[in-house]
Amino acid sequence: MRTLRFLLQKEFRQIFRDPSILRIIFMMPIIQLIILPMAADYEMKNINLVVTDHDHSVYSRQLINKITASGYFKLAAVNNSYQQSLRDIEADKADLVLEIPVAFEKKLIRENTAGTFIAVNAINGTKGNLGAAYIRTIIQDYNQEIRSKLLPFSGMPPQPQIAITYANWFNPQMNYKFFMVPGILVLLLTMVGANLTAINIVREKEIGTIEQINVTPIRKHHFILGKLIPFWILGLIVMTLGFVVARVVYGISPAGSFLSIYAFAAVYLLAVLGLGLLVSTYSNTQQQAMLVSFFIMMIFVLMGGLYTSISSMPEWAQWITKLNPVSYFIDVMRMVVLKGSSMKDILPQFFTITGFAFVLNGWAVWNYRKRA
Amino acid sequence: MNNSVIVQGVSKQYGSKKQPVVALSDISLDIATGELFGLIGPDGAGKTSLFRILTTLLLADKGSATVAGYDVVKEYKAVRKIVGYMPGKFSLYQDLTVEENLHFFATIFHASVADNYHLIKDIYEQIAPFKDRRAGKLSGGMKQKLALCCALIHEPKVLFLDEPTTGVDAVSRNEFWDMLQLLKKKGITIIVSTPYMDEASRCDRVALIQNGRILQVNTPEAIISGFTQPLYAVKAPGMLSLLKQLHNTPGVLAAYPFGEYHHAVMQPGVSLPFLGKDAEVKAVTPNIEDCFIQLMQHHA
Numbered sequence: 001m002r003t004l005r006f007l008l009q010k011e012f013r014q015i016f017r018d019p020s021i022l023r024i025i026f027m028m029p030i031i032q033l034i035i036l037p038m039a040a041d042y043e044m045k046n047i048n049l050v051v052t053d054h055d056h057s058v059y060s061r062q063l064i065n066k067i068t069a070s071g072y073f074k075l076a077a078v079n080n081s082y083q084q085s086l087r088d089i090e091a092d093k094a095d096l097v098l099e100i101p102v103a104f105e106k107k108l109i110r111e112n113t114a115g116t117f118i119a120v121n122a123i124n125g126t127k128g129n130l131g132a133a134y135i136r137t138i139i140q141d142y143n144q145e146i147r148s149k150l151l152p153f154s155g156m157p158p159q160p161q162i163a164i165t166y167a168n169w170f171n172p173q174m175n176y177k178f179f180m181v182p183g184i185l186v187l188l189l190t191m192v193g194a195n196l197t198a199i200n201i202v203r204e205k206e207i208g209t210i211e212q213i214n215v216t217p218i219r220k221h222h223f224i225l226g227k228l229i230p231f232w233i234l235g236l237i238v239m240t241l242g243f244v245v246a247r248v249v250y251g252i253s254p255a256g257s258f259l260s261i262y263a264f265a266a267v268y269l270l271a272v273l274g275l276g277l278l279v280s281t282y283s284n285t286q287q288q289a290m291l292v293s294f295f296i297m298m299i300f301v302l303m304g305g306l307y308t309s310i311s312s313m314p315e316w317a318q319w320i321t322k323l324n325p326v327s328y329f330i331d332v333m334r335m336v337v338l339k340g341s342s343m344k345d346i347l348p349q350f351f352t353i354t355g356f357a358f359v360l361n362g363w364a365v366w367n368y369r370k371r372a
Numbered sequence: 373m374n375n376s377v378i379v380q381g382v383s384k385q386y387g388s389k390k391q392p393v394v395a396l397s398d399i400s401l402d403i404a405t406g407e408l409f410g411l412i413g414p415d416g417a418g419k420t421s422l423f424r425i426l427t428t429l430l431l432a433d434k435g436s437a438t439v440a441g442y443d444v445v446k447e448y449k450a451v452r453k454i455v456g457y458m459p460g461k462f463s464l465y466q467d468l469t470v471e472e473n474l475h476f477f478a479t480i481f482h483a484s485v486a487d488n489y490h491l492i493k494d495i496y497e498q499i500a501p502f503k504d505r506r507a508g509k510l511s512g513g514m515k516q517k518l519a520l521c522c523a524l525i526h527e528p529k530v531l532f533l534d535e536p537t538t539g540v541d542a543v544s545r546n547e548f549w550d551m552l553q554l555l556k557k558k559g560i561t562i563i564v565s566t567p568y569m570d571e572a573s574r575c576d577r578v579a580l581i582q583n584g585r586i587l588q589v590n591t592p593e594a595i596i597s598g599f600t601q602p603l604y605a606v607k608a609p610g611m612l613s614l615l616k617q618l619h620n621t622p623g624v625l626a627a628y629p630f631g632e633y634h635h636a637v638m639q640p641g642v643s644l645p646f647l648g649k650d651a652e653v654k655a656v657t658p659n660i661e662d663c664f665i666q667l668m669q670h671h672a
Contacts (some may be wrong), residue, residue, distance in 0.1 A: 005477040010468065017467045017506075208463030212522075215427045215457040217449060217478045 001220060007226030015230060027067040029188045032112050033245045037180040047131040050085045050094035057105035059146070063116075066142050070135050089121045096120055096131045099365070109145065112232050130209050141224040170338040172253075182333035185242040185305035190300060190326055192238050195293050197231045197276030202289040224365060226245065228273045235269040236262070241368075257341030261333070265345060267330050267353050274360030275325075300326040325356050375559040376530055377403040377426065382435035384421050384584075390419050395421040401434070401578075403563060410575030411668045412664065420460060420586040426563075427457045440529045440561075453481070456528030459472045462515045470499055470518055472524060473507050476648040480519040480553045483528030491558060492521045495551055513544040520551070530561045536632045537566055540581030549574045559589035569661040578660075580667055587667045599626060599658040599666065605633035608651040621645060628665055635662060 040319040049067065053060050068075045076094055079085045099117040103163060108114040118135060120128040144161075171178045190334040204210040213223060239262075246252040254261060276293070278363055301307075303328035305316065321327045328349045335341035343350075378402040387393040393429070396418045403409045411419050424430035427437055428448040436443065443449040464473045468626065474496075478485045499517050502510065507518060516536060523531060531550075537545045549571065551561055556576075572578045573592045580587040588595065608614040615634055618627035624640035625636055635656070636644060644653060 003480055003482070006476060010465070010472070010476050013464065013472065014467050095392075207466065208461045209465055211429065211459050212457070212463045213480075214429055215452055215455060216477070217482075218451045218480045351568060 004222050004225060006216075007222060011226055015234070017024075021212065024196075025192060025234055025238060025242065028191070029185075029242045030245055032188060033181060033184055033242055034249055035236045037177045037250065045072055046115035047127060047134070048095045049072050049073040049131075049135075050077045050097045051075065052079050052082050052085045052086045052097065054080075054102040055100050056105040057191050059105040059108060060100045061345055062089040063100070063139065063142055067135060067138050070134065070138055072131070082114060086119070092121075094121060095124070095127055096135060098135065100121055106134065106293045109150070178252060178338060179334055180306070181246045181250055181252055183304075183330045185239060185246070186326060186329045186333055187301055187304070187306065189235050189239055189244060189265065189306065189329075190272050191273035191297060193235050193296070194276040195290075196234070197227060197273050197287050198279040198283070198289040199203065200231070200288050200294050201227055201277065202283050205320045206285055220365070220368065224277065224368065228270075228277065230264075231273055231276070232269050235272075239265055243355075245307060252337065254337040256336035258340060260341075260346060261336050263343065264329065264332050264336075264350055264353070267350065269355035270327065271325050271353055271360055274357055274364055277364035278360055278367065281364055297305060300324050303327070305330050327351060328353055374404050375408070376405040376429075377401065377409075377437070377439050377563065379422070379426070379437045380435055380438055382425060382432045383420070384418075384425065384430070384432050394584050395427075395638075396432070399581075399584070399586055401579060401586065403475050403561065403591065405555065405561055406559050407554060407561055408574075408576045409561070409563045410565070410572050410578035411563060411581055412569060412572050412578050413565075413581035414567055414668075417581045419581060419582075420534055421561075422581075423565060424455070427455055427532055428452055453526075454529040456523035456526065456531040458519050458523040458533045458536060460538060462519060464507045464515075464519055464522055467506055469504050469506050470510070471503040473518060474521055478525045480562040481665050484525040485525060485588060487662065488525055488527045490528060491524050494554055495524075496521050513540055515672075516544070516548065520548075524555070524560075528560065530563065531555070533562065533564045535565055535567065537568060537571065545571070570659075570663045571658045574663070580664055582668055582671060585671070587671055595663045596658060596660060599663045601640055602638040602643065602651055603656050603658045603662060604636045605630065605636065605656045606636055606644070606651060606653050608648060612642075614647070614651065617647065621647075626666065626669060630661070635665075637662070637666065 027343070051064055053064065064075070064078075067073055077085075077088055079088070082097070082099055085094065085097040085099070089097060097117075097118070097119040101117070102252075103114060104114050104116070108197070115137065118132060122128045122130050201210075201339075204213070240274050243253075243258075261352050275296070279289055283292060303321050303324055304314075305321065306326075310327060311323065331345045332349050333347075335346060375429075379399055382396055382399045383394075384396040385392040385394055399418075399422060411422065413419055421430065426437055426444060426566070428444050428451050431445065436445070436496075438444065439451050440454050442448075442454070444451050444649045465476070468476065472484055487551065494519050499510070499514050499521070502514065507515065510518065519535070520533075523533075537548055540548065545568075552564065553574075556562055564571075566572075575592065577589065577591050578595070579589040590598075606614060606618065611629070615627060615629065618624050618634060619637050621636075621644070623639050623645075625639055626635050626637040638644060647653065
């Protein structure tokens with residue numbers, strides 16, 4: 001115990017003497033949590049719309065007005081020919097082209113059907129997809145309006161209709177920040193845990209101090225615990241800082257209990273620290289460790305369910321995400337923060353992460369050999 | 373126990389099976405308790421590999437070794453408790469202060485600085501004025517003194533010093549060897565490796581190692597007395613052409629630069645012919661370097 005205490009003392013001294021580590025630990029969460037959620041907006045606004053109106057009727061004008069009034073679209077240009085509009089897409093001035101054919105109004109009234117044409121610029125896939133979906137909804141809406149306006153004159157019985165109203169559970173305003181912030185918090189914790197641990201241990205290898213440590217009768221588990229505990233504590237501090245920022249800047253406080261979040265985070269950090277330890281046992285220089293953990297981090301972040309929903313990934317990719325500890329914590333964070341899930345609800349994830357912690361640390365300890 | 377370190381037939385190879393790099397081949401050594409033993413050889417001779425095997429950091433491919441009676445493989449835990457190791461590269465915590473480093477290394481050996489202060493007193497007093505300075509900010513000589521203190525603080529029975537004087541100025545080197553003499557008086561077995569042959573004369577016994585093989589183990593005096601050929605020191609205005617001239621002179625066994633002179637080793641009974649009126653020639657008694665150069669050329 002005495003040895004461990006002195007190892008910890010030494011470790012903390014070193015951490016607090018390194019201004020760059022301190023800066024990373026305390027500035028990173030604050031800056032990332034303030035900048036990222038503000039910038040990473042899921043809603044598509046300012047979609048550039050180019051309209052080619054061959055009809056120039058009251059109906060076509062009403063439709064265009066309705067679309068631009070929705071707030072999602074910016075009317076970039078009104079052209080007379082489809083060719084002109086296509087050129088706007090080529091010049092990247094337009095994301096979406098709406099073509100209203102000749103006699104749109106006449107056909108709609110006389111024949112009860114009329115077509116429109118939408119062309120999407122698919123360079124930015126998300127923008128194009130969402131834009132097309134928005135515009136379709138608006139046109140359907142408009143369609144309903146016309147029907148109810150024209151029906152009384154047609155003499156036909158009113159058609160049955162299904163009306164839809166929405167309720168956004170757990171996030172009534174569908175505020176994307178509410179699910180981004182907890183997710184980013186998870187990423188921060190992962191980076192602090194895995195990167196810093198890996199680099200810290202590899203640095204001892206690089207400087208050669210590990211050599212000096214290895215000839216001492218110090219026990220393997222003491223040395224490893226001496227490395228893990230400081231970063232475990234730092235991780236929890238970073239998370240606390242993150243929650244302070246979430247509360248102060250975004251007014252987000254968990255609907256569930258902090259206790260279940262911290263309990264999960266405590267185990268999660270063990271798993272992530274184990275990962276860092278594992279990376280360090282396979283690398284000999286800080287550069288190698290950086291590159292390896294950067295590679296792993298990229299996969300973890302992009303396949304963690306924060307930026308793209310896991311359920312929309314192909315099946316093989318979903319299997320990969322099952323090996324990604326980040327995805328479990330993001331899940332848990334959202335469950336507890338937004339939905340107010342209790343400890344009982346997050347038990348499955350809890351056990352999985354405990355498994356991760358055991359496997360990663362076990363592997364790392366097995367691979368950490370005192371001698372070559 | 374008479375022999376503090378016993379090495380028997382130790383071999384070590386690095387690299388792949390196709391292209392092995394032989395670091396040590398069939399090394400055997402006996403080092404007595406309380407001896408100041410020098411391991412002398414050029415860079416890449418295998419000195420560090422041998423040290424790493426003896427300090428339990430590396431496993432030998434073949435052979436066995438004991439340190440203070442403990443097997444370095446089976447009883448590595450016991451070995452770690454009784455050896456002090458100072459690696460060639462400064463490897464203390466640069467971001468901890470002098471005092472913190474010392475206390476840290478004392479603690480992980482379950483020792484205290486106060487208990488063993490008598491061992492390091494003479495050395496530590498020289499760096500004590502800087503005890504609050506971070507180790508990374510010390511000068512080379514002071515780093516080395518601190519490293520020695522840290523290696524000594526748990527009162528080791530055997531002290532391994534891997535090239536402690538490499539990159540240290542001549543005065544500090546001298547001081548360092550004086551310190552080792554003091555430590556020797558305290559009964560610690562000291563094994564020092566060095567690439568500087570002139571340091572051999574300060575050891576009780578030396579082993580000359582080259583390409584992973586031990587060429588000779590003896591006292592410095594015995595090694596010198598083994599040098600029987602006549603030896604001359606020669607100096608002339610054109611040193612390079614003089615060396616060529618010496619190589620071509622019949623009866624010269626070997627000629628090599630030696631400080632501001634060239635040394636020429638003659639066949640027994642043959643004296644150096646006239647080399648020119650500018651040449652300064654004098655007969656000299658061989659020192660340990662001459663012996664090593666001769667041994668190395670023999671085995672090259």
